[in-house]
Amino acid sequence: xxxxxxxxxxxxxxxxxxxxxxxxxxxxxxxxxxxxxxxxxxxxxxxxxxxxxxxxxxxxxxxxxxxxxxxxxxxxxxxxxxxxxxxxxxxxxxxxxxxxxxxxxxxxxxxxxxxxxxxxxxxxxxxxxxxxxxxxxxx
Numbered sequence: 001x002x003x004x005x006x007x008x009x010x011x012x013x014x015x016x017x018x019x020x021x022x023x024x025x026x027x028x029x030x031x032x033x034x035x036x037x038x039x040x041x042x043x044x045x046x047x048x049x050x051x052x053x054x055x056x057x058x059x060x061x062x063x064x065x066x067x068x069x070x071x072x073x074x075x076x077x078x079x080x081x082x083x084x085x086x087x088x089x090x091x092x093x094x095x096x097x098x099x100x101x102x103x104x105x106x107x108x109x110x111x112x113x114x115x116x117x118x119x120x121x122x123x124x125x126x127x128x129x130x131x132x133x134x135x136x137x138x139x
Contacts, residue, residue, distance in 0.1 A: 002136035008129040009069050016062035019055045026052035037091065037115045041103050077130045084123040091116045
């Protein structure tokens with residue numbers, strides 16, 4: 001296994017751990033910045049439980065990729081990139097929405113943008129190491 005593949009594999013494991021952490025934080029309503037993107041916005045218990053359930057699904061989705069990584073015929077990483085891009089796009093839409101502006105009443109959105117940017121950088125990291133690992137696998 002090439003170094004790029006190892007980095008990719010453990011980066012995906014990190015994603016599984018991150019999404020599991022999000023799931024736990026939302027389940028117990030622990031408004032920790034980074035695990036709650038909109039940590040200082042009012043939320044309801046049922047919303048947090050839904051997010052917890054969905055984040056658990058993402059954790060399982062990433063853990064599956066960690067366990068099954070095979071760059072010759074594994075399309076899970078492409079799905080991570082596509083679903084991650086959609087998630088980031090939606091976060092951008094929320095961050096610029098008038099509804100969010102009303103909820104935070106002139107507070108700064110910098111913390112939300114920082115989380116969005118960090119997730120974007122993580123997605124780029126996965127993409128770069130997927131490309132490198134894919135090239136290494138063809139050798």
